[in-house]
Amino acid sequence: MSEREIVFDGAAVDFGGVAVLANVSVRLDERRIAVIGSNGSGKSTFARLLNALTRPTAGTVRVHGLDTVRQQKELRRRVGFIFSNPDAQIIMPTVAEDVAYSLRGSGLGKPERAAKVEDALQQFGLAELRDAPAHLLSGGQKQLLSLCAVLVSGPSLVVADEPTALLDAVNSRRMERFLLDEMEQQLVLVTHDLRLAARCDVALRFEGGALVDRGEPSEVIARYEEAFA
Numbered sequence: 361m362s363e364r365e366i367v368f369d370g371a372a373v374d375f376g377g378v379a380v381l382a383n384v385s386v387r388l389d390e391r392r393i394a395v396i397g398s399n400g401s402g403k404s405t406f407a408r409l410l411n412a413l414t415r416p417t418a419g420t421v422r423v424h425g426l427d428t429v430r431q432q433k434e435l436r437r438r439v440g441f442i443f444s445n446p447d448a449q450i451i452m453p454t455v456a457e458d459v460a461y462s463l464r465g466s467g468l469g470k471p472e473r474a475a476k477v478e479d480a481l482q483q484f485g486l487a488e489l490r491d492a493p494a495h496l497l498s499g500g501q502k503q504l505l506s507l508c509a510v511l512v513s514g515p516s517l518v519v520a521d522e523p524t525a526l527l528d529a530v531n532s533r534r535m536e537r538f539l540l541d542e543m544e545q546q547l548v549l550v551t552h553d554l555r556l557a558a559r560c561d562v563a564l565r566f567e568g569g570a571l572v573d574r575g576e577p578s579e580v581i582a583r584y585e586e587a588f589a
């Protein structure tokens with residue numbers, strides 16, 4: 361089995377008896393995986409299954425060899441999640457404290473943690489803001505902070521749900537470059553931006569809670585556009 365294999369086997373989710381994701385079975389080991397489809401089609405639900413923010417009501421989901429329900433604790437260390445609204449994931453008062461919070465329970469000593477935080481802040485251009493109140497950052501800076509806080513703990517998969525939605529053109533390009541070109545980790549990118557999806561290695565398309573297409577991104581996108589032409 362490939363080190364970065366994601367396996368959905370008959371996974372389904374329903375909320376209060378309403379099926380929002382039905383019987384998804386798929387195996388993926390590409391580095392960059394785009395998830396596209398109409399509003400309310402189940403994309404975020406699919407993404408949230410990857411780090412057990414949502415649990416399957418039927419079937420199983422395995423990420424890099426870990427069962428998302430039975431091995432949730434280990435899974436959460438290996439899967440980082442970036443939301444479109446960074447306010448949802450900023451926890452601590454200052455920038456450096458927020459990044460350091462990700463390393464709690466990492467088993468590293470204080471000096472090693474401080475060094476890792478400093479390296480990460482440098483990498484994302486946040487070093488000068490280390491003592492700034494996190495909630496006062498701009499939207500773009502907050503998004504960089506949440507990316508920094510996710511990556512400092514060394515996940516092997518990054519799930520990003522519309523990570524460029526609130527960003528201006530410059531920060532959006534910066535986020536795109538990092539996620540698609542520079543980052544080594546596997547990426548699952550939920551997006552309505554078909555240009556970004558086209559840059560991935562494979563695309564999945566959801567409609568009405570079902571996985572309806574999977575393949576080379578330009579072909580999946582062309583069929584998506586045809587369906588609504």
Ligand SMILES: Nc1ncnc2c1ncn2[C@@H]1O[C@H](COP(=O)(O)OP(=O)(O)OP(=O)(O)O)[C@@H](O)[C@H]1O
Pocket residue numbers: 375380397398399400401402403404405406
């Ligand atoms: N916690 C919940 N309780 C009830 N229904 C939910 C819950 N979360 C999602 N849903 C419903 O599940 C369906 C799929 O939602 P999901 O967020 O996965 O769609 P999406 O494809 O990501 O949509 P969008 O492109 O609009 O973000 C929607 O009809 C939504 O209302």
